[in-house]
Amino acid sequence: xxxxxxxxxxxxxxxxxxxxxxxxxxxxxxxxxxxxxxxxxxxxxxxxxxxxxxxxxxxxxxxxxxxxxxxxxxxxxxxxxxxxxxxxxxxxxxxxxxxxxxxxxxxxxxxxxxxxxxxxxxxxxxxxxxxxxxxxxxxxxxxxxxxxxxxxxxxxxxxxxxxxxxxxxxxxxxxxxxxxxxxxxxxxxxxxxxxxxxxxxxxxxxxxxxxxxxxxxxxxxxxxxxxxxxxxxxxxxxxxxxxxxxxxxxxxxxxxxxxxxxxxxxxxxxxxxxxxxxxxxxxxxxxxxxx
Ligand code: MG
Numbered sequence: 502x503x504x505x506x507x508x509x510x511x512x513x514x515x516x517x518x519x520x521x522x523x524x525x526x527x528x529x530x531x532x533x534x535x536x537x538x539x540x541x542x543x544x545x546x547x548x549x550x551x552x553x554x555x556x557x558x559x560x561x562x563x564x565x566x567x568x569x570x571x572x573x574x575x576x577x578x579x580x581x582x583x584x585x586x587x588x589x590x591x592x593x594x595x596x597x598x599x600x601x602x603x604x605x606x607x608x609x610x611x612x613x614x615x616x617x618x619x620x621x622x623x624x625x626x627x628x629x630x631x632x633x634x635x636x637x638x639x640x641x642x643x644x645x646x647x648x649x650x651x652x653x654x655x656x657x658x659x660x661x662x663x664x665x666x667x668x669x670x671x672x673x674x675x676x677x678x679x680x681x682x683x684x685x686x687x688x689x690x691x692x693x694x695x696x697x698x699x700x701x702x703x704x705x706x707x708x709x710x711x712x713x714x715x716x717x718x719x720x721x722x723x724x725x726x727x728x729x730x731x732x733x734x735x736x737x738x739x740x741x742x743x744x745x746x747x748x749x750x751x752x753x754x755x756x757x758x759x760x761x762x763x764x765x766x767x768x769x770x771x772x773x774x775x776x777x778x779x780x781x782x783x784x785x786x787x788x789x790x791x792x
Contacts, residue, residue, distance in 0.1 A: 502519065502543045502692075502693045502695075502696070503518045503690040503693075504517055504541075504564060504690055504691040505518060505524050505554070505562075505690045506532070506533050506561075506562045506563065507552070507554070507559050507560065508560040509559050510558050513532075513562060514526045514527070515531075515533050515535075515536055516552070517541075517543075517545055518554065521554065521690075522555070523551045523553055523554065524551065524552055525545040525550070527546075527549070528549075529546075532566075532567075533564055533565045534565065534568075534569055534742050537637065537639055537655055537742040540639065540640075540741075560615075561614055561688065561689050561690075562612075562613040563685075563687040563688050564658055564688055564690055565611060565637070565658075566610060566612075566613070567609075567611070568744055569740070569742045569743075571607050571608055572606040572635070572660065572685060573733065573739075573744070573746070574603065574605065574606050574746045575603065575724065575729065575746065575747050575748035576602035576603070576604055577602055577723075577748065578602075578723050578724055578747060578749075579721050579723065579750040579751065581717070581721075581751035582748070582751045582752075582756070585752075586756065588756065589666070589755040589760070590666075590670050592670075593670045601724040601729065601732060606662065606680055607679075607680035608680070608684075609682065611686065611687045612683060612686050612687075612781070613686070613687065614686070614689040614779050614781070615781070616686065617781065617784040618661075618663055618683055618684070618686060619681075619682065619683040619784060619785075620763070620765060620784065620785045620786070621665065622786065623786075624665070624668065624681075625668060626667050626762075627665065627666035627667045627754075627760065627762045628664075628754075628762050628763040628764075628783065629664045629665075629753050629755055629762060630663060630664075630707055630714075630753060630754065630763060631661065631662035631663070631753055632706065632707040632715050632749055632750075632772070632773070633746040633748060633771075634659065634701075634746075634773055635657065635659065635660040635744050635745060635746045636654055636726055636729075636730075636744070636747060637656050637657065637742070637743070637744055638654065638655060638730075638740065638741055638743040638745070639655025639741055640652060640655075640741060641653070641738055641739065642739040643734050643737075643738045645730055645731060645734045646731055647725075647728050647730070648727070650726065650730035650731060651699070651700065651727065653730060653734075653739070654694045655691065655693065655741070656691040656692050656693040656694050656696075657692050657694070657697070657701065657773075657776060658690065658691045658744075658776060659687065659689075659771050659772075659776055659777070660685060660687050660744070660771075660779075661685075661687075661779055661781065662684075662685075662746055663679075663686065664679055664684070664753075665678040666755050666760075666762070686781045687744075689777045689778065689779060692775060692776050696775065697775065700725065700727060701775065702719055702720035703719045703774040703775055703776070704716070704718050704772075705717050705718065705772070706770075706771075706772045707769065707770065708769070708772070709767055709769055709770075710768055714752045714753070714754075715749065715750050715751065715753065716752065717750030717752075721750065722747055722748065726745075726747060729745060729747065733745075765783060765784060765785035766782065766783065766784075767782070767783040768780065768781075768782050768783075769781050769782075
């Protein structure tokens, strides 16, 4: 099942779709967070209202517009990305230890597909994209071994871990440069885990203005999803609704020679096989035409 948060005639709803074309509004759940806390068996009540996902009355929002907690991120979790990040700034991005690197991405509001990524050009001169497979937890996990981790997964979505590289290096710590307003586009939907055969191995790609920049497969993760859940849950409860962004492969702007950072008007598409496309346009500050 594919789970959406969508706006229909101006009202936000949680909806479920089998085919990604028509979605059934699930009125029993006010928000996706409620659905994740209560759980959902994939059934659609009879007489549920259906809407076309490409209808002009429908706007697809982030599946979780207000995550209950900040997004947990993996840093340098594809080996090819480790090399390019270190070549950009050895001190800020070096990974000389085998354990996973975790950091937090503050998110007050996650925008969805077709929404804008703000440039923050007054403080950011090096805006970058990172396509990532994100795991959505559906059942509280505490001291869960890798072999049992699958039970605690609800499904998967796409996160663009938008990054201000100059702020990551300037502040020596990634938190601020990863957490500006509008830096957590997510979507277009959460695909439930039963749509995949076990832990998914999926092609992951990014296009900027149609040019393929990132291309890999989630089987290349250094620390895999079950191990991530085991390591984190050894000391912290991963409650239902937790979002974990599993890291990005090579091909980000800072890894190019010279780097080609995002600019006003660029279209960024993050695509993961079996989930869909997260499409966002970069936008600089506009003059206020009302003045
Ligand atoms: Mg990242």
